[in-house]
Amino acid sequence: MTDETRKLAIWEQMVGAIAFANLDGLECYDRSQTESWRPALRGYVLAALETLPWQFRKPLKLYSTVLGIASIVLTGRRPASLSPSERMRLVRKLRLVPAFGTLEKLVRAMVMLSLFDVAPRLHAQAERQEVKTSEV
Amino acid sequence: MAPEMLSGQSLRCEYLVVGSGAGGSVAAALLAEAGRDVLMVEEGNWPPENSNPSNIGELTALLYRNRGVFPLLGSPTIPLGEARCVGGGTAINGALLWRTPPSILDEWRTVNGLTGYGEDSLAKHFDTVESDLHVTRHELEEDANLDSLYLFRGTGELGWKASTVPRAVTHCANVSLCPVGCPPCGKQDTTKNYIPRALRNGAGLLANCRVRKIVHTNGVARKVIAEVAGPESTSAIEIEFDHLVLACGAIQTPHLLRRSKISSTAGRKLEFHMNLKTVALFRQPVYAERGTIFTVQVQEFRRRGIVIMPSCLQPHYLVTTVAHHGTDAINHVFSHYDHAAVYVTMLRQKTQGRVVSAFGEQPIVWQRFDRRDMDLILEALRRTTEVLFASGAVELFLPIGGSGRITSPGDLEEKLSSLTPKQLEILTVHIMASCPMGPSAEDSVVRPDGRLWNMKNVFLADASILPSNIGESPQGTIMAFAHEVIGRHLAD
Numbered sequence: 172m173t174d175e176t177r178k179l180a181i182w183e184q185m186v187g188a189i190a191f192a193n194l195d196g197l198e199c200y201d202r203s204q205t206e207s208w209r210p211a212l213r214g215y216v217l218a219a220l221e222t223l224p225w226q227f228r229k230p231l232k233l234y235s236t237v238l239g240i241a242s243i244v245l246t247g248r249r250p251a252s253l254s255p256s257e258r259m260r261l262v263r264k265l266r267l268v269p270a271f272g273t274l275e276k277l278v279r280a281m282v283m284l285s286l287f288d289v290a291p292r293l294h295a296q297a298e299r300q301e302v303k304t305s306e307v
Numbered sequence: 308m309a310p311e312m313l314s315g316q317s318l319r320c321e322y323l324v325v326g327s328g329a330g331g332s333v334a335a336a337l338l339a340e341a342g343r344d345v346l347m348v349e350e351g352n353w354p355p356e357n358s359n360p361s362n363i364g365e366l367t368a369l370l371y372r373n374r375g376v377f378p379l380l381g382s383p384t385i386p387l388g389e390a391r392c393v394g395g396g397t398a399i400n401g402a403l404l405w406r407t408p409p410s411i412l413d414e415w416r417t418v419n420g421l422t423g424y425g426e427d428s429l430a431k432h433f434d435t436v437e438s439d440l441h442v443t444r445h446e447l448e449e450d451a452n453l454d455s456l457y458l459f460r461g462t463g464e465l466g467w468k469a470s471t472v473p474r475a476v477t478h479c480a481n482v483s484l485c486p487v488g489c490p491p492c493g494k495q496d497t498t499k500n501y502i503p504r505a506l507r508n509g510a511g512l513l514a515n516c517r518v519r520k521i522v523h524t525n526g527v528a529r530k531v532i533a534e535v536a537g538p539e540s541t542s543a544i545e546i547e548f549d550h551l552v553l554a555c556g557a558i559q560t561p562h563l564l565r566r567s568k569i570s571s572t573a574g575r576k577l578e579f580h581m582n583l584k585t586v587a588l589f590r591q592p593v594y595a596e597r598g599t600i601f602t603v604q605v606q607e608f609r610r611r612g613i614v615i616m617p618s619c620l621q622p623h624y625l626v627t628t629v630a631h632h633g634t635d636a637i638n639h640v641f642s643h644y645d646h647a648a649v650y651v652t653m654l655r656q657k658t659q660g661r662v663v664s665a666f667g668e669q670p671i672v673w674q675r676f677d678r679r680d681m682d683l684i685l686e687a688l689r690r691t692t693e694v695l696f697a698s699g700a701v702e703l704f705l706p707i708g709g710s711g712r713i714t715s716p717g718d719l720e721e722k723l724s725s726l727t728p729k730q731l732e733i734l735t736v737h738i739m740a741s742c743p744m745g746p747s748a749e750d751s752v753v754r755p756d757g758r759l760w761n762m763k764n765v766f767l768a769d770a771s772i773l774p775s776n777i778g779e780s781p782q783g784t785i786m787a788f789a790h791e792v793i794g795r796h797l798a799d
């Protein structure tokens with residue numbers, strides 16, 4: 172955990188963990204230098220949440236704080252210090268918690284919107300192959 | 308001017324126009340050209356001139372309210388994309404400029420009792436707007452907008468009605484960036500025509516200025532209290548006026564009226580269009596990024612409230628559209644990027660919202676899903692699937708949470724059999740009819756001349772005054788109504 176990450180409030184760490192869990196399995200961007208731009212991406216998501224009207228922002232922060240505390244109880248670690256696989260496991264468990272889906276949807280939308288601003292895209296290299304109706 | 312220099316100042320004008328979007332800019336231009344002393348105020352900033360157009364996240368943050376997501380709360384919650392910049396929605400929209408469908412104008416006359424807004428009365432305004440904004444039909448191309456071409460051919464296969472679309476663009480660079488202002492194109496947003504026309508005729512424009520409250524006494528609006536935002540600080544100012552034109556959009560206009568205790572009926576209903584987005588993978592390449600938005604429209608079911616159109620493709624939009632299907636689906640779609648296209652099915656549904664202003668600076672919008680819309684949605688999904696397969700798609704990812712891909716219409720029926728509203732991924736970018744115009748104060752908020760029933764010097768000239776949703780892109784209608792409202796006032 173970097174110094175900057177250590178300074179984040181627990182709700183910010185939790186939102187960051189949700190954001191990164193939604194990135195971890197993706198192959199559509201250049202993953203070779205992810206560490207350099209991840210803070211910028213988390214910053215975008217947090218700034219987006221900060222611009223929400225207080226009626227959404229306050230409950231959302233409170234809810235994320237509760238989730239962050241739950242994450243410490245469940246994993247023994249702060250959300251920002253979880254490894255990618257621990258983070259993924261945690262998010263899978265949290266998907267069973269009421270209202271988590273709404274928070275994740277919001278965070279994911281922001282992540283996806285800003286991802287290609289910060290991460291080099293790979294699709295240009297994608298082969299122009301014929302689409303096969305392969306299993307998804 | 309730096310905001311500190313404005314702090315505590317009191318400005319004065321004859322006409323104060325709040326909001327510089329589709330409605331406000333037209334109102335300001337017409338008033339200024341008639342020699343009136345006009346000041347426009349706009350909460351957002353000027354769209355940046357030298358930004359990198361592919362930084363979509365950054366531009367979305369600059370041009371949209373709440374970075375592009377304003378939730379219409381309910382089950383399902385529906386995200387709204389709403390502009391907050393000089394030019395309003397016109398700066399970020401697809402530049403489609405349709406005339407109001409005649410059936411809607413008939414409905415407004417017969418059901419809502421609104422006279423003077425028939426096809427013939429509005430025709431002159433549409434002629435003017437189309438000429439002002441250089442509206443032309445976007446013809447089919449063979450080397451760009453293949454998503455449109457395929458869709459058009461698909462409708463041909465089925466014998467359905469489809470049409471190319473009228474757009475307010477002088478030249479289109481086909482770079483699929485309409486929703487972030489499209490710097491390389493000649494999109495005719497209002498910063499290119501009505502706003503400069505207003506400024507040339509002596510109007511002023513104060514950007515980054517949010518009106519917070521309207522002060523009124525004895526049934527007359529006197530001044531507004533506003534806040535000008537600078538890079539580091541905000542300053543409060545007051546602006547006095549003789550006449551006030553509100554054009555803040557269909558949520559912020561009723562919010563301002565409610566907060567200022569001018570109207571409690573404003574915002575009691577809010578109508579909108581539902582957008583359902585489908586990702587299609589085609590057997591042959593589409594290169595959909597080499598194209599633009601909505602250049603063909605499937606109109607076969609327009610009278611039933613369903614139109615189908617291709618949308619913009621950028622990695623950002625593709626990933627956002629398919630995200631609810633999970634990581635594997637995103638990876639799959641991206642590995643066929645050149646074969647992917649996004650389509651929008653737009654609905655004229657019954658579900659309505661309500662603007663709630665009791666909780667401070669920003670409004671909350673609730674909407675209650677109307678069960679009767681389920682039939683419309685099912686039909687829309689069936690028709691979309693049918694036409695996309697007929698167009699050559701081999702896989703579809705529908706706006707049904709986590710439903711995965713479908714490869715035949717038969718797959719769809721399986722997904723639809725247990726579909727609940729909560730599973731639907733709906734979004735909207737068209738809001739309207741929150742302060743409807745009508746012939747009586749009982750069931751409308753503004754008179755047919757655009758003035759509030761209870762305050763003669765306050766006019767509304769934006770999407771809020773439409774009597775209902777229209778099932779078609781609304782910018783043209785809003786601009787035509789603004790022409791009529793200001794025209795009537797100037798003729799008085």
Ligand SMILES: Cc1cc2nc3c(=O)[nH]c(=O)nc-3n(C[C@H](O)[C@H](O)[C@H](O)COP(=O)(O)OP(=O)(O)OC[C@H]3O[C@@H](n4cnc5c(N)ncnc54)[C@H](O)[C@@H]3O)c2cc1C
Nearest residue numbers: 326328330350395396400401402403518769770780781782
């Ligand atoms: C992504 C997107 C694509 C679209 N595509 C199309 C299309 O192709 N064709 C079409 O016809 N329509 C389209 N629309 C819809 C269309 O742009 C809007 O319907 C139209 O712009 C609404 O006009 P308006 O005047 O009501 O409000 P707006 O154009 O939204 O303008 C309102 C302005 O008021 C400002 N404002 C709000 N509150 C305050 C306040 N308190 N003080 C000061 N300023 C304030 C806002 O910042 C905003 O700039 C699209 C919309 C979006 C978001």
